[in-house]
Amino acid sequence: MAGSRQSSSVPADLPDATTARLSAESLGHRFAGTSMLFTDVSFDLRPGEVLGVCGPSGCGKSTLLSILAGWESPVVGTLIRTGITRTGWVFQNPYGVARRSALDHVTFPLLARGYARREAESAAGATLRLFGLDDVVDRPFRALSGGEAQRLMLARAVTVAPDLLLVDEPTAQLDTRTAHTVNAALSNIAASGSIVVIATHDPDTRAACTRVIDMPTYADAAS
Numbered sequence: 001m002a003g004s005r006q007s008s009s010v011p012a013d014l015p016d017a018t019t020a021r022l023s024a025e026s027l028g029h030r031f032a033g034t035s036m037l038f039t040d041v042s043f044d045l046r047p048g049e050v051l052g053v054c055g056p057s058g059c060g061k062s063t064l065l066s067i068l069a070g071w072e073s074p075v076v077g078t079l080i081r082t083g084i085t086r087t088g089w090v091f092q093n094p095y096g097v098a099r100r101s102a103l104d105h106v107t108f109p110l111l112a113r114g115y116a117r118r119e120a121e122s123a124a125g126a127t128l129r130l131f132g133l134d135d136v137v138d139r140p141f142r143a144l145s146g147g148e149a150q151r152l153m154l155a156r157a158v159t160v161a162p163d164l165l166l167v168d169e170p171t172a173q174l175d176t177r178t179a180h181t182v183n184a185a186l187s188n189i190a191a192s193g194s195i196v197v198i199a200t201h202d203p204d205t206r207a208a209c210t211r212v213i214d215m216p217t218y219a220d221a222a223s
């Protein structure tokens, strides 16, 4: 991973990962005109932790990720983001530039951060290997399978070592073996200094997390 905090090529402006903290106190949310999606979600995360957000479809997992990203404000509770300057997000549906290669997709964020092209491509290649994409480095995005495209999005997000990485259903399109590679890679990303939060239905992803919350629905709280 190019931006790994253990790498000698880390730009000097990276924040001290040990200061990052994501703390949620009794979060609850609903959209205008709807009933409460969830209530009383609390956790306190530091670098190295992988939080699995689990629950049935529609319970608000993606909505919680939006709140953690700062895109949505919770209607109840408090979110404290400390030392988090860079947030990466990998969406459920991969998107990319049809004609650009897999390597380009991972190289560009590094060029934007001031890496020389040769160094950026070398680092991008290493990140692609981490996600088992060695064989498709030069393949255009439009020719990737759904699972390859999803792993490419993960590689692109982690290449600049985000303080907080939010991942929505990373293994939904993957076979068991590839899913295992992705789960291991997400654990490695956390181990290198990120806080990782994953919305998932996958029992294997759940098992790979250091912590899990089962989304408490409003119906649970009311019963």
Ligand SMILES: Nc1ncnc2c1ncn2[C@@H]1O[C@H](COP(=O)(O)OP(=O)(O)OP(=O)(O)O)[C@@H](O)[C@H]1O
Binding pocket: 031, 032, 034, 037, 055, 056, 057, 058, 059, 060, 061, 062, 063, 064, 199
């Ligand atoms: N901007 C919005 N306005 C109103 N309702 C919304 C909005 N965004 C999401 N919702 C609704 O909130 C509920 C929770 O959506 P969300 O995508 O967070 O669920 P999820 O648990 O991630 O589901 P899935 O597992 O199917 O991805 C859904 O019923 C959805 O239609």
